[in-house]
Amino acid sequence: MTTIKTYNAISATGLNYLKQHHYDINTGESPKGILVRSQNLHHERIPESVRAIVRAGAGFNNIPIDDLSKRGVVVFNTPGGNANAVKELTIASLILAARPVIGAIGFANETRGGDVSLRTEVNKGGYRGTELAGKTLGVIGLGNVGSKVANTALALDMDVIGYDPGLNANTAWRIDRHIVHAKNVAEVLRQADYITVHIPLTEDNKFFIDAESIALMKPNAALLNLSRGGIVDDLAAKEALDNDNLRVYITDFADEALFDHPKVIITPHIGGSTIEAEDTSALMAARELDTYLTTGNIINSVNYPDIDEPFTTKYRIGIIHENVPNMISQISKFFGDNNINIEQLSNRAVGAYAYTLVAINEFNEVQQAYVKTALDEIPHVILTRRYVNVNI
Ligand SMILES: NC(=O)c1ccc[n+]([C@@H]2O[C@H](COP(=O)([O-])OP(=O)(O)OC[C@H]3O[C@@H](n4cnc5c(N)ncnc54)[C@H](O)[C@@H]3O)[C@@H](O)[C@H]2O)c1
Numbered sequence: 001m002t003t004i005k006t007y008n009a010i011s012a013t014g015l016n017y018l019k020q021h022h023y024d025i026n027t028g029e030s031p032k033g034i035l036v037r038s039q040n041l042h043h044e045r046i047p048e049s050v051r052a053i054v055r056a057g058a059g060f061n062n063i064p065i066d067d068l069s070k071r072g073v074v075v076f077n078t079p080g081g082n083a084n085a086v087k088e089l090t091i092a093s094l095i096l097a098a099r100p101v102i103g104a105i106g107f108a109n110e111t112r113g114g115d116v117s118l119r120t121e122v123n124k125g126g127y128r129g130t131e132l133a134g135k136t137l138g139v140i141g142l143g144n145v146g147s148k149v150a151n152t153a154l155a156l157d158m159d160v161i162g163y164d165p166g167l168n169a170n171t172a173w174r175i176d177r178h179i180v181h182a183k184n185v186a187e188v189l190r191q192a193d194y195i196t197v198h199i200p201l202t203e204d205n206k207f208f209i210d211a212e213s214i215a216l217m218k219p220n221a222a223l224l225n226l227s228r229g230g231i232v233d234d235l236a237a238k239e240a241l242d243n244d245n246l247r248v249y250i251t252d253f254a255d256e257a258l259f260d261h262p263k264v265i266i267t268p269h270i271g272g273s274t275i276e277a278e279d280t281s282a283l284m285a286a287r288e289l290d291t292y293l294t295t296g297n298i299i300n301s302v303n304y305p306d307i308d309e310p311f312t313t314k315y316r317i318g319i320i321h322e323n324v325p326n327m328i329s330q331i332s333k334f335f336g337d338n339n340i341n342i343e344q345l346s347n348r349a350v351g352a353y354a355y356t357l358v359a360i361n362e363f364n365e366v367q368q369a370y371v372k373t374a375l376d377e378i379p380h381v382i383l384t385r386r387y388v389n390v391n392i
């Protein structure tokens with residue numbers, strides 16, 4: 001049995017998938033894989049036995065990607081698995097930013113006793129809001145979440161302007177043609193009545209919304225952050241709220257500096273917390289983990305290139321290496337020199353790393369005994385794994 005270690009509450013759908021595929025959950029000493037949600041792994045000791053870590057969710061800023069990449073540990077996430085859940089909470093947040101629903105509920109409860117109807121009707125004028133229809137929504141980041149938010153806002157009769165310099169042919173098609181594409185973020189900040197941020201927390205995106213960017217917003221703008229704490233400079237947002245340079249700030253990330261502020265609404269990081277999103281993300285995560293550990297196929301990795309090929313030979317050798325010249329020729333020469341016939345060789349590189357998956361049929365026990373050690377000795381090879389096709 002292969003052991004998988006888990007952190008956080010991982011949905012039973014994902015755990016059951018792993019159990020059905022003969023994995024132990026949290027029992028053995030030397031886990032091969034880790035399944036995690038938001039637990040901060042930056043200061044955890046990741047056992048040497050670990051070959052893969054899957055983040056059941058989108059954001060992976062809680063995982064020490066650089067260190068793990070140098071060790072040959074493949075890190076995955078589950079793109080889109082919880083995007084609908086975040087979209088729905090973002091729409092709820094937009095409505096909370098337009099209508100004083102929370103205060104109105106409090107007021108309704110206070111009307112108890114006596115003529116409830118009269119007291120409600122006389123005093124409800126204090127809970128008038130505005131409509132989203134006709135207002136402009138600015139969406140920063142048009143990925144899995146942002147594209148859904150942008151498209152849904154059109155159905156609420158909002159005008160939508162979006163900004164995402166990272167869109168490509170595979171992702172741009174998701175975005176409705178009525179959404180205006182801004183050339184820079186300042187365009188969004190100046191035009192929007194509501195601004196919602198859906199980008200990952202990276203070094204570059206830290207305090208992406210800071211005092212300077214808030215100064216570009218309309219003074220009655222509403223700012224929504226369902227991405228990550230640290231993407232918005234909360235102190236700058238608080239100062240803008242205090243000076244009437246921002247109307248309301250809604251964040252899914254609690255911050256001591258924001259508690260009890262009358263213009264702030266805080267939710268406790270529940271954007272992806274629906275039964276459906278947790279099930280979908282955990283199942284995607286379990287499948288990605290099992291697929292890599294049993295076939296060498298890499299799907300949705302955030303630190304190495306994806307390779308997803310049908311496993312039609314008896315064996316495969318997966319070689320994670322640095323993206324430097326002469327690796328493929330050295331690897332294929334090794335197989336040739338050792339009289340091992342290559343049926344198929346796939347190679348892909350992304351940034352500093354590359355992955356080569358070699359498919360073979362004839363592979364005797366002597367060759368199997370030394371191939372891993374010998375390949376690992378080629379300079380710039382990080383980790384070699386062997387896969388056996390149990391269906392052949
Ligand atoms: N609140 C929650 O529970 C919750 C749930 C899911 C995701 N998230 C957060 O939301 C983020 C986005 O999720 P997603 O599923 O849409 O991810 P995604 O990877 O599908 O999309 C992110 C998009 O942001 C774009 N981007 C990156 N930096 C940018 C920048 N500086 N300006 C404009 N665009 C930029 C990328 O090109 C990409 O298209 C995640 O990284 C995560 O931190 C939070």
Ligand SMILES: O=C(O)[C@H](O)COP(=O)(O)O
Pocket residue numbers: 037038039056057058059060082269271272273
């Ligand atoms: O990045 C994500 O997917 C979300 O922040 C969800 O986090 P969670 O899995 O801890 O709910």
